[in-house]
Amino acid sequence: MSYDGHAAAAAGRSILEDMETERLSCPYCGEPFELLVDDSAGAQAYIEDCAVCCKPIEVDIRRRRSDDTLEATLHRDDD
Numbered sequence: 001m002s003y004d005g006h007a008a009a010a011a012g013r014s015i016l017e018d019m020e021t022e023r024l025s026c027p028y029c030g031e032p033f034e035l036l037v038d039d040s041a042g043a044q045a046y047i048e049d050c051a052v053c054c055k056p057i058e059v060d061i062r063r064r065r066s067d068d069t070l071e072a073t074l075h076r077d078d079d
């Protein structure tokens with residue numbers, strides 16, 4: 001799997017109707033933050049640096065089959 005985090009972060013900043021906000025917290029420092037999930041982009045994975053501790057957070061976005069919504073999970077890059 002390849003990650004293209006910087007391109008995804010640069011392209012995904014406009015607020016659109018199909019953007020959902022997920023409330024998550026940094027897996028390193030625990031700082032809560034909001035992540036915009038682009039519903040039209042579907043499942044994806046990328047790296048987003050924490051705004052507080054600057055560590056690379058792996059963002060893994062999957063589509064739940066049960067209700068067809070996107071679900072974001074975070075992983076540490078050093079797991």
Ligand SMILES: [Zn+2]
Nearest residue numbers: 026029050053
């Ligand atoms: Zn952090």
